[in-house]
Amino acid sequence: NAGVMQNPRHLVRRRGQEARLRCSPMKGHSHVYWYRQLPEEGLKFMVYLQKENIIDESGMPKERFSAEFPKEGPSILRIQQVVRGDSAAYFCASSPRTGGYYTFGSGTRLTVV
Amino acid sequence: DQQVKQNSPSLSVQEGRISILNCDYTNSMFDYFLWYKKYPAEGPTFLISISSIKDKNEDGRFTVFLNKSAKHLSLHIVPSQPGDSAVYFCAASVGWETSGSRLTFGEGTQLTVNP
Numbered sequence: 001n002a003g004v005m006q007n008p009r010h011l012v013r014r015r016g017q018e019a020r021l022r023c024s025p026m027k028g029h030s031h032v033y034w035y036r037q038l039p040e041e042g043l044k045f046m047v048y049l050q051k052e053n054i055i056d057e058s059g060m061p062k063e064r065f066s067a068e069f070p071k072e073g074p075s076i077l078r079i080q081q082v083v084r085g086d087s088a089a090y091f092c093a094s095s096p097r098t099g100g101y102y103t104f105g106s107g108t109r110l111t112v113v
Numbered sequence: 114d115q116q117v118k119q120n121s122p123s124l125s126v127q128e129g130r131i132s133i134l135n136c137d138y139t140n141s142m143f144d145y146f147l148w149y150k151k152y153p154a155e156g157p158t159f160l161i162s163i164s165s166i167k168d169k170n171e172d173g174r175f176t177v178f179l180n181k182s183a184k185h186l187s188l189h190i191v192p193s194q195p196g197d198s199a200v201y202f203c204a205a206s207v208g209w210e211t212s213g214s215r216l217t218f219g220e221g222t223q224l225t226v227n228p
Binding site for chain 2: 105
């Protein structure tokens with residue numbers, strides 16, 4: 001049973017480009033969470049999604065960031081017009097139910113140059 | 114506002130001794146607390162948790178203590194092993210089992226266990 005798969009593991013983008021981060025949850029998990037870890041900081045909640053629904057996006061920056069979890073396929077975190085401050089590790093987690101323990105993926109390390 | 118704080122960025126202990134990692138929180142609405150361990154270039158892995166209705170939870174070498182009046186929790190690892198060397202994150206949630214909601218993480222403590 002594969003764990004939470006995130007790709008790419010490393011992503012380099014120039015300022016102004018778009019970044020697309022993908023997350024395939026564990027089999028049977030319908031709840032997906034995205035967290036961001038800035039250097040020397042803890043993980044910060046961004047968004048919580050269930051299939052085709054955004055449940056809680058209170059941690060998402062108001063502009064340039066969006067997330068989706070379609071009926072088919074992985075969850076996508078999209079960052080438009082990236083800036084240097086977006087450089088961070090982005091972690092996805094999944095759980096099988098409300099209150100179920102998260103399983104985290106290995107993260108995508110985004111570097112904006 | 115940092116609602117969950119881990120004031121020690123690092124801790125070094127000898128193999129076989131006890132490791133005590135501390136965490137303080139400010140939000141009295143938190144009702145569920147978790148500890149995660151993280152190795153470099155990997156995602157956090159769940160270690161142990163405690164509900165606010167308890168003051169202690171034990172799992173093998175790991176014990177978490179919760180002091181609600183002090184808004185403080187701690188993770189004890191006994192005996193410590195070199196493989197325990199990792200970053201440990203404390204996390205808290207409001208309504209974990211009902212709303213499956215977000216976790217608020219501390220900044221992490223780097224534990225190094227020396228052979």
